[in-house]
Amino acid sequence: MSLHAQDDIELRRAQEDRLRAVWAPPTGWFGRWTDVNNNVVGVWYTLTAFTFMLFAGVLALIMRAQLSAPGNDLVTPSTFNQLFTLHGSMMMFLFAVPMFEAVAVILLPQLLGARDLPFPRLSAFGYWSFLIGGVFVAGSIFFDVAPDGGWFMYPPFTTRTDLSGLGADIWMLGLSFIEVSSVAAAVELIVGVLKTRPPGMRLNLMPLYAWYILVVAVMILFAFPPLIAGDILFELERLMGWPFFDAARGGDAILWQHLFWIFGHPEVYIVFLPSIALFAMIVPTFARRPLLGYPWIVLAAVGTAFLSFGLWVHHMFTTGLPKISLAFFSAASEAVAIPTGIQIFAFIATLWAGRVVWSTPMLYATGSIAIFVIGGLTGVMVAVAPFDWQAHDTYFIVAHLHYVLIGGTLIPLFGGLYYYWPLITGKKLSDRIGRTAFWFLFAGANITFFPMHFSGLMGMPRRVFTYPAELGIGGLNMVSTIGSFIFAFGVLLVCLDLARSPWRQKSERNPWQAGTLEWLAHPDDEDWGIRSVPLIESRYPIWDQKNFVSKVDEGRYFLPDAEEGRRETIITSVLDARPIQVIRLGTPSAVPMVTAGVLGSVFILTTYHLYWLAAAGVAGTLACVLYWLWTGTGEIPEKERKAIGHGLSVPLYCSGASSSGWWAMFITMMADATAFSGLVFGYYFFWTRADDFPPSGVGMEGPGAFWPMAALALTLASWAMTVAAREVNARGAEGAARALLGVGGLVSLAAIAAGVAGPVATGLQPSLHVYPAIVYTLVIWTVTHNAVGAIMQFYTMARSIAGRMTPRYDADVRNITVYHHFMAVTAIVTYATIGLFPGVS
Amino acid sequence: MKNETPNEGRGGLRQRVRGLRVTLWTLIVPPTVWAGHFLFCYLWVAVSCAKMGAFPRFPTAFVIGTAVALAIIVASGWIAWIQSGTPGDPPPHDDGTDIDRLRFLAHATVLLAALSFVAVVFTAAPALMLTDCR
Numbered sequence: 001m002s003l004h005a006q007d008d009i010e011l012r013r014a015q016e017d018r019l020r021a022v023w024a025p026p027t028g029w030f031g032r033w034t035d036v037n038n039n040v041v042g043v044w045y046t047l048t049a050f051t052f053m054l055f056a057g058v059l060a061l062i063m064r065a066q067l068s069a070p071g072n073d074l075v076t077p078s079t080f081n082q083l084f085t086l087h088g089s090m091m092m093f094l095f096a097v098p099m100f101e102a103v104a105v106i107l108l109p110q111l112l113g114a115r116d117l118p119f120p121r122l123s124a125f126g127y128w129s130f131l132i133g134g135v136f137v138a139g140s141i142f143f144d145v146a147p148d149g150g151w152f153m154y155p156p157f158t159t160r161t162d163l164s165g166l167g168a169d170i171w172m173l174g175l176s177f178i179e180v181s182s183v184a185a186a187v188e189l190i191v192g193v194l195k196t197r198p199p200g201m202r203l204n205l206m207p208l209y210a211w212y213i214l215v216v217a218v219m220i221l222f223a224f225p226p227l228i229a230g231d232i233l234f235e236l237e238r239l240m241g242w243p244f245f246d247a248a249r250g251g252d253a254i255l256w257q258h259l260f261w262i263f264g265h266p267e268v269y270i271v272f273l274p275s276i277a278l279f280a281m282i283v284p285t286f287a288r289r290p291l292l293g294y295p296w297i298v299l300a301a302v303g304t305a306f307l308s309f310g311l312w313v314h315h316m317f318t319t320g321l322p323k324i325s326l327a328f329f330s331a332a333s334e335a336v337a338i339p340t341g342i343q344i345f346a347f348i349a350t351l352w353a354g355r356v357v358w359s360t361p362m363l364y365a366t367g368s369i370a371i372f373v374i375g376g377l378t379g380v381m382v383a384v385a386p387f388d389w390q391a392h393d394t395y396f397i398v399a400h401l402h403y404v405l406i407g408g409t410l411i412p413l414f415g416g417l418y419y420y421w422p423l424i425t426g427k428k429l430s431d432r433i434g435r436t437a438f439w440f441l442f443a444g445a446n447i448t449f450f451p452m453h454f455s456g457l458m459g460m461p462r463r464v465f466t467y468p469a470e471l472g473i474g475g476l477n478m479v480s481t482i483g484s485f486i487f488a489f490g491v492l493l494v495c496l497d498l499a500r501s502p503w504r505q506k507s508e509r510n511p512w513q514a515g516t517l518e519w520l521a522h523p524d525d526e527d528w529g530i531r532s533v534p535l536i537e538s539r540y541p542i543w544d545q546k547n548f549v550s551k552v553d554e555g556r557y558f559l560p561d562a563e564e565g566r567r568e569t570i571i572t573s574v575l576d577a578r579p580i581q582v583i584r585l586g587t588p589s590a591v592p593m594v595t596a597g598v599l600g601s602v603f604i605l606t607t608y609h610l611y612w613l614a615a616a617g618v619a620g621t622l623a624c625v626l627y628w629l630w631t632g633t634g635e636i637p638e639k640e641r642k643a644i645g646h647g648l649s650v651p652l653y654c655s656g657a658s659s660s661g662w663w664a665m666f667i668t669m670m671a672d673a674t675a676f677s678g679l680v681f682g683y684y685f686f687w688t689r690a691d692d693f694p695p696s697g698v699g700m701e702g703p704g705a706f707w708p709m710a711a712l713a714l715t716l717a718s719w720a721m722t723v724a725a726r727e728v729n730a731r732g733a734e735g736a737a738r739a740l741l742g743v744g745g746l747v748s749l750a751a752i753a754a755g756v757a758g759p760v761a762t763g764l765q766p767s768l769h770v771y772p773a774i775v776y777t778l779v780i781w782t783v784t785h786n787a788v789g790a791i792m793q794f795y796t797m798a799r800s801i802a803g804r805m806t807p808r809y810d811a812d813v814r815n816i817t818v819y820h821h822f823m824a825v826t827a828i829v830t831y832a833t834i835g836l837f838p839g840v841s
Numbered sequence: 842m843k844n845e846t847p848n849e850g851r852g853g854l855r856q857r858v859r860g861l862r863v864t865l866w867t868l869i870v871p872p873t874v875w876a877g878h879f880l881f882c883y884l885w886v887a888v889s890c891a892k893m894g895a896f897p898r899f900p901t902a903f904v905i906g907t908a909v910a911l912a913i914i915v916a917s918g919w920i921a922w923i924q925s926g927t928p929g930d931p932p933p934h935d936d937g938t939d940i941d942r943l944r945f946l947a948h949a950t951v952l953l954a955a956l957s958f959v960a961v962v963f964t965a966a967p968a969l970m971l972t973d974c975r
Contacts, residue, residue: 204945306872327967
């Protein structure tokens with residue numbers, strides 16, 4: 001007699017059939033695009049980002065052709081401006097960041113032994129947002145309306161509508177839309193890493209890739225929102241004439257630079273760390289030993305993440321800030337070399353200690369370290385303020401940043417492509433083509449960018465469409481141009497290799513003999529993610545745990561079945577990965593795609609000043625989101641608990657801090673609070689820059705103290721009612737809870753009226769001066785949040801009345817309470833700032 | 842006998858420190874202190890230079906702020922150091938046990954404390970060297 005139920009082959013076959021049926025992808029001409037499985041969406045995501053990279057690369061080749069000889073007239077100055085702006089913007093926003101997200105949503109579920117990440121529909125929404133926004137921005141160049149202000153879009157040239165065209169709006173609104181998808185992906189990835197690890201995968205056993213992804217996703221939460229805040233101010237100036245960056249009316253263009261670079265510098269590390277994370281997977285596999293210094297790598301990732309936020313002013317060394325401020329940022333810029341160096345040395349030490357197999361991915365890894373280190377060294381040079389004053393805005397900087405990005409992001413990604421291709425397609429790429437391509441890429445990168453150090457030092461400024469022969473840099477530029485085509489040939493070889501892949505033989509399973517979980521994937525992959533969710537006891541379970549692969553395949557671990565015909569995965573605790581819940585995952589649906597489309601229309605219609613249609617888009621988006629939430633979240637399960645095997649049974653429903661929805665809300669609100677801080681920073685920044693702030697004069701009287709304090713009191717009352725509703729609901733008084741939520745919603749609406757009454761009553765005119773403009777902006781931000789808070793309160797009341805929320809199943813009210821906590825803090829800061837601070841200062 | 846009392850006292854404190862809960866949040870205490878100190882320095886200088894047009898008037902506040910930041914970093918590093926020495930299985934402490942997870946988090950915190958200490962000193966140095974706003 002068998003000791004284990006899974007010894008029964010018939011049972012296993014029946015389980016597999018059920019899993020296959022549940023995880024079957026949707027079919028049909030339209031239906032297949034409604035898939036939300038991260039394995040599939042991740043592949044679309046990757047292909048789209050790769051295509052955008054090729055497009056942006058072609059733009060670069062046109063630029064290099066233009067610069068190959070002095071006095072060249074291949075393209076006009078105007079086209080050249082569009083080329084470099086779009087090249088930089090696309091490489092950053094449409095390639096590097098989305099590529100990290102794309103690769104992460106493919107790899108993470110497999111690395112974590114999860115059936116899927118917790119919010120697959122959110123990933124699909126992010127993908128469709130990215131695609132729509134990306135095509136909108138990239139396509140603009142075919143209509144000669146591409147943005148042309150540089151990828152940093154410095155005002156005032158870009159905010160003055162007489163000096164810049166539609167391109168600036170396309171950049172701002174199109175890329176703001178894409179930032180929404182980045183934040184969505186960050187939420188998915190953070191909750192995924194923290195909550196969907198397999199049982200036993202404690203923090204100290206987590207693959208380093210997951211550590212890096214966690215760190216980078218958190219960085220996105222704090223880096224992107226300041227740019228979103230900047231985008232809001234920027235568009236208010238362009239569309240409404242509110243003078244945030246117009247010095248004549250009290251504004252200051254430097255504020256944009258602050259907000260942009262608070263995003264822009266961490267961005268460099270946001271695109272660098274995930275590529276380095278690929279090394280952390282590749283190096284141990286081919287060194288045939290665990291990576292040395294696991295805690296040191298975690299130190300390096302976390303330390304880099306923090307320090308990278310203290311560097312933004314090194315992009316502004318020449319703007320005339322006090323030298324002592326520059327010194328702080330110079331110090332932080334040099335300090336960040338410490339954790340970066342630690343990572344590189346940990347990899348070198350691991351290679352040294354192991355028996356290295358010189359595979360193609362390994363070749364890319366080591367080659368890119370060489371290129372990156374050169375970029376890192378010139379980075380230390382430009383971190384020194386006096387040197388930066390000399391090199392600023394010259395080709396020296398172009399050389400530095402391309403060494404860093406090609407060595408730190410692009411070539412590691414190609415290495416990852418060769419490493420992980422068998423995981424995604426079941427087929428290996430050609431070693432011969434891969435190695436040949438590598439040498440073209442390596443030589444091309446150095447031939448292109450090394451001479452730029454010299455052309456920069458000899459005086460060639462960035463972003464010029466041509467240069468005079470007398471400058472003596474024609475030869476260096478010709479070498480750079482030749483190098484760029486050699487590099488492009490390398491990329492072409494990689495593309496050819498990819499194109500030949502469908503005709504190749506399937507490779508064996510785990511072709512590199514790696515030790516980490518993702519290599520459980522079978523060449524003839526099933527859509528269910530993993531056959532059974534394993535118990536983890538080691539960092540390299542395939543190497544260390546006995547019969548690991550066969551046990552997973554035979555369904556001997558957890559959750560081997562889908563008895564109820566639902567897509568499910570295990571939720572575990574953050575520190576020690578103890579199973580605490582089974583969640584039902586989102587199934588294929590057109591809702592994410594439609595929501596992305598309708599939201600996209602808001603941004604696109606606003607670009608063309610079609611405000612009424614855009615307002616209809618806002619209403620449509622709200623309707624889509626409410627439908628999505630009502631039908632797809634907070635479902636009350638048919639039973640309390642579910643057996644997951646080995647005598648363990650866990651709940652099917654969780655609410656509060658242990659649930660994934662609560663975490664998603666908390667993380668989203670962190671991003672929201674960061675964007676708000678950017679706006680508040682604006683207020684106090686203007687205060688430090690002007691002698692009379694708030695200024696005196698008609699239309700510039702502050703909103704007074706009465707209405708702001710009334711709005712604050714109402715918001716706090718609404719907050720208290722939400723908290724009270726949560727408590728009385730938990731005690732079974734559902735009627736009282738509904739009443740509190742309903743009245744709370746009405747009080748939130750009253751808070752909107754009071755908030756707006758302040759500036760309206762005193763006749764503030766936002767287009768007159770920056771002070772009324774920033775006051776209005778803070779008020780609009782806060783009352784918009786009041787409106788969302790009211791919708792949440794009414795929604796939760798309706799859920800309770802409809803029986804979709806009960807005292808036992810109360811995730812809805814617990815999640816909106818998190819929102820209202822942040823709402824209360826927002827109101828306190830806003831109304832103290834606009835109502836009380838003028839009296840203090 | 843006199844010598845034993847302080848030893849016992851220290852042992853007791855070490856025991857209590859080891860018993861402290863360690864989470865992902867404790868891991869980021871040292872770099873968060875660096876961030877707070879950095880922000881403090883930047884705002885202190887920026888506001889003084891912009892509103893008073895002169896080098897910061899309150900260097901004592903800066904020295905105290907830096908000392909407090911360094912003290913918190915050292916304290917959290919010391920606590921983590923004690924915790925990283927929690928006895929258990931032999932090295933390399935890479936197993937999926939409660940103690941190894943504790944030791945890992947503690948070890949990473951010690952390293953982050955060291956990095957944060959250096960970074961705070963880096964940031965403080967210019968304020969001691971430079972004495973005007975130019």
